[in-house]
Amino acid sequence: MRLTSSQALQITEIIHRHVGNSARIWLFGSRLDDRKRGGDLDLYVEAEPQSIMNELRCKVNLEECLDLPVDLIVRWPGESSPIARIARTEGLPL
Amino acid sequence: MAGRKLPHRADRQNGGVTTVTTHLHLIWKKLDHLVRMRTYLTYSLAHTTTLVPISSWESLTPENHETLAAFRIRFSEFQEHMGKLMRAIAIEEEQTTEPYSAILLYMEKLRIIDKVERWKEIRELRNAINHEYEENVERLTAFFTELTRAVPELLAWHDRLTEFCETNYSSIPTSHA
DSSP: OOSOHHHHHHHHHHHHHHHOTTOEEEEEGGGGOTTOOSOOEEEEEEOOOOOHHHHHHHHHHHHHHHTSOEEEEEEOTTOOSHHHHHHHHHSEEO | OTTOEEEOSSOSSSTTEEEOOHHHHHHHHHHHHHHHHHHHHHHHHHHHTTTOSOSOGGGOOHHHHHHHHHHHHHHHHHHHHHHHHHHHHHHHTTOOOSSHHHHHHHHHHTTSSSOHHHHHHHHHHHHHHTOTTOOOHHHHHHHHHHHHHHHHHHHHHHHHHHHHHHHHOOOOOGGGO
């Protein structure tokens, strides 16, 4: 995983602050591959329903704090879309 | 237009007259373009507000979908073009332009935009609505509602940008006089 423990901690702290402490977070995509360089930070989050603007503020906050482009997907728990399945099965829970 | 002698802002060097640079001409060209884009965006907004909040996505006609598509694109293009004008102004004022946040902070200082964070939120909103993962009707409905809410803010910032340029780059080429 190309993410420091301090970055992982920052991510969970920011996400919990914006979308609630019960949110579950997965890191997926190219940041899981140690052979790659750079790239977006792909995060999949399961959280209770909330406003779209809340999610967007969370993304802006993550990008500012980490200085990395973030692709944040927030969905209800148990969603069955293809991207949700990929994130939950291939991703790494934070 | 470059090379023409016209009155400039309380002039930096030569007593009220300066050369309209290619860069200033570019700024005025961008302003001109924004006026046209604003007309299209306002037109699309008027049609979109009759549709939002969207209670039933299935009941939308192909014409309704076209209205929403045009609104989404015009909104995105308007903010993007305004961002380019802001960069051009920052360059003209010899300010830092990298990262882009530096430009936004400068615009906040000039009181052209209210808050850097709000500009970024709106940018994220337009990016999100174009996102490939967005197939969820409820989310799309929420996105369109938020987009319509953000238009008056964009228009107010556009007004302030125009005012800034008129005040500070008053060497208006003939086509703008």
